[in-house]
């Protein structure tokens with residue numbers, strides 16, 4: 001298992017180019033099951049979850065051709081599509097479940113394993129009840145045998161009005177994809193409005209789908225018979241972007257971050273300004289300078305889009321460890337997303353957890369130590385802490401990081417971090 005060895009503290013200066021969004025690319029790739037004609041997708045991030053999704057599509061009968069150093073793919077159908085999505089491919093990645101709906105929509109049958117992914121919800125796991133209940137409303141029938149969902153429908157799925165009881169990014173994406181070639185009109189209420197959902201809709205509409213927003217959290221999908229050839233560029237990764245913005249703020253750094261529309265992360269940039277960062281934005285560039293003294297934030301609360309994203313809370317926790325006083329973070333999306341707090345304590349952080357609230361004493365001088373990543377964003381937090389720590393930090397289990405950050409060590413080295421990968 002690879003490890004990162006980081007010698008700190010480092011000041012990060014220079015330019016960073018943000019990669020394509022993993023969480024936008026995954027549902028877009030899953031939706032290619034609906035197509036008979038070839039699809040070209042550009043700006044794919046070269047991360048493990050994307051490879052896993054491409055392998056999954058290949059196992060289902062898609063032909064994948066790579067261009068432009070694997071950042072661009074052309075996906076087309078072979079003559080023999082399959083309907084079996086195996087445990088060996090889904091066990092590492094939550095988004096694998098997104099092939100279930102399109103397989104049933106297109107071929108009216110599927111055998112799909114329950115998915116894996118980061119453990120963020122304690123004993124509750126990562127449920128898919130919202131996905132399954134909503135797909136049933138479209139006419140999918142299923143039974144569960146030996147960890148697999150055996151699903152089928154009598155012909156096409158049929159459009160319905162569906163109100164999600166709570167907001168889920170994945171369930172919203174899954175239902176949008178599954179309704180595109182269904183019979184009639186589907187109206188979804190309680191839809192997630194994350195930019196990755198918007199990117200999926202833009203992609204599907206670019207191929208002739210008929211999806212529109214009919215309210216703040218409501219989407220109408222009028223079923224079409226088939227989708228056209230299309231070529232689409234995936235949006236930049238807002239979490240990678242946010243991670244580098246935190247890195248600049250944390251290290252008194254000075255970064256020019258390119259390849260991303262700053263308007264999409266207004267909330268995060270406002271929060272960083274509150275901590276003292278100086279930020280200028282132009283079109284698809286962010287220029288960010290870290291302050292001499294980081295200011296605390298009283299109560300940072302994770303929320304659905306528009307609010308502060310759960311996927312950046314671990315990185316902000318590191319920043320708040322170095323702030324000028326006590327801060328807190330309340331996690332509202334996942335139940336157990338503080339595993340990194342224990343590891344940060346090994347580097348000297350003073351954090352106490354009470355249910356979904358973490359209280360972070362500031363003024364920490366991190367001292368390098370050996371730490372272990374527990375999930376994707378936790379690994380980013382530990383790397384950031386290592387960069388600002390005095391001495392050597394060794395971060396193990398970086399396979400978590402490789403799932404979602406494209407060559408993070410190369411990007412960090414270029415801007416002055418002393419980080420190397422040990423195999």
Ligand code: EPU
Pocket residue numbers: 023024026094095118121125126127128129130131132167168169170171310311333334335376377404
């Ligand atoms: N939930 C249910 N039942 C369901 C689905 C979700 O109870 O059927 C609960 C979840 O357990 C959670 C909440 O609803 O408590 C929200 O989960 P959501 O479905 O919105 O999350 P997701 O679709 O599984 C995506 C991202 C996550 C990101 C969340 C929240 C992808 C592949 N994953 O997950 O990203 O944290 O939305 O924004 O898009 C990451 O990239 O590190 C990551 C974990």
